[in-house]
Amino acid sequence: MSGKVLTVAVIGYGARGNIYTNYMKELGTLRPVCVCELIEKKRELAAKKFSLGKEALFEDENEFFAERRADVLLIATPDRAHYRHAIKGLDLGYDLLLEKPISPDEKECRAICALAQEKKRKVSVCHVLRYAPFYRKIREIIASGELGEPVTISQTENVGYWHQAHSFIRGNWRNSKESSCMILQKCCHDLDIIRWLMEVRCKKVSSFGSLLYFDRAHAPEGSADFCYRCKLEKECPYDAIAFYTGKPDSLTSTGRYFGEKATKEEVRACLSDESNPYARCVFRCDNDVVDHQVVNLLFEGGKTAQLTMTAFSKDFKRTIKVHLTGGEIVGDIAANSIEYTAWGKDTVKIDVTKLADDLSHHCGGDKLLVRDFYDYICGNPSGKGLTAVENSLESHLMAFAAERSRLNGGIPVDIGE
Ligand SMILES: NC(=O)c1ccc[n+]([C@@H]2O[C@H](COP(=O)([O-])OP(=O)(O)OC[C@H]3O[C@@H](n4cnc5c(N)ncnc54)[C@H](O)[C@@H]3O)[C@@H](O)[C@H]2O)c1
Secondary structure, eight states: OOOOEEEEEEEEEEEHHHHHHHHHHHHHEEEEEEEEOOOOHHHHHHHHHTOOOOGGSSOOOOHTTTTSSSSSSEEEEEGGGHHHHHHHHHTTTOOEESSSSOSSHHHHHHHHHHHHHHHHEEEOOOGGGGGGGGHHHHHHHHHHHHTEEEEEEEEEEOOHHHHHHIIIIIIITTTTTTTEEEEEHTTHHHHHHHHHHOSEEEEEEEEEEEEOOSSSSGGTOOSSSSSGGGGTTTTOOTTTHHHHHTTTTOOGGOGGOOOOOOOOHHHHHHHTTTOGGGGGGGGGGOOOSSSEEEEEEEEEGEEEEEEEEEESSSEEEEEEEEEEEEEEEEEEEEEEEEEEETTTTTOEEGGGTTTTTTTTTTHHHHHHHHHHHHHHHHHHHTOOOTTTHHHHHHHHHHHHHHHHHHHHOOOEEEOOO
């Protein structure tokens, strides 16, 4: 550890709050000193991890925000709470590390940005992929000029059929009224990366997409409302019990959503509880977010990009192709592979695993974002502030425009300043 220590107030100690604070602890220069969290068990975990007394733990956000309690504020609460917590934090004079999306509402995003400017506070949005060595390398190749200038980019967000089922059909981000529309929730990262690599502003957007498959009309004949009493369990790829007790390609097979140490029997018992959202048939949920969407983007200077988001993929990964005037770059983030070719020359292959020691959590992005947040807040020369809220607002506006276009039959939508 070197450098002065910044104290951190944390609101929302769930999955994301845990990851960032773990990296803070590892770094040593960002020290969580108080936590506001609705769930008692999670508050207790935080207390243990950061040696916090009762006076540093809050269930009620009003008490937590009654005064400023640290140098910076980490906001890792659900999407629809970000605006309220960010405004309260900025009013108290905190600099913020704010989870994405800034807010599901365009006006609220603009208001946070404006208040940060008025109060002269720094706000870093957790667009962690800008820090992932994979995308940094691609940006470095583009910036070198060796391949000329970017003309068009095509990115695919392969959500993964099982990840869609877990997060966007049964889980926390299934319904846009409770969280955000898919193109903002899942793809604000993709749009942000495209904007960053293109190096110029996006002017116009059009988009198509829908919830095509995961609805009651597609429920197989004879299927039941809950997997535990469905006779099609063996042939259904979305069977919750198989998912959560160890289907091979499932992120969720560890049972961590039912307690880290849950046995298969305990998981089965949870999935026989009809109040458990993860016990539901994927064709009979209250989901409304799309399962596929395409976005066309027009940038300054006539440059273009295209994004495809699909639930219908085996893998959970992003792939990208950047076409430049003098060559192309092809990347697969899950394979840690980048290849680039200057016209007439041999293809260069890059093994991304050689670029960093730790590629966990967004391919190394989470850890590097936390590090940079510290330097950015301290004003250290190495602090890049790549995800300052004004940058993130720009790519959020691309997402809002895409959603407006999609809801209006794909008409082109201009992006304002
Ligand atoms: N940067 C990324 O790539 C990325 C990835 C996943 C999630 N996210 C975003 O991170 C945010 C949190 O997601 P998560 O997966 O950690 O969810 P989570 O449900 O695991 O954690 C959220 C926590 O906030 C707590 N909470 C809710 N309202 C609160 C309040 N008023 N006061 C105090 N605590 C409150 C909940 O009890 C929960 O523990 C979401 O906005 C999500 O979209 C970002």
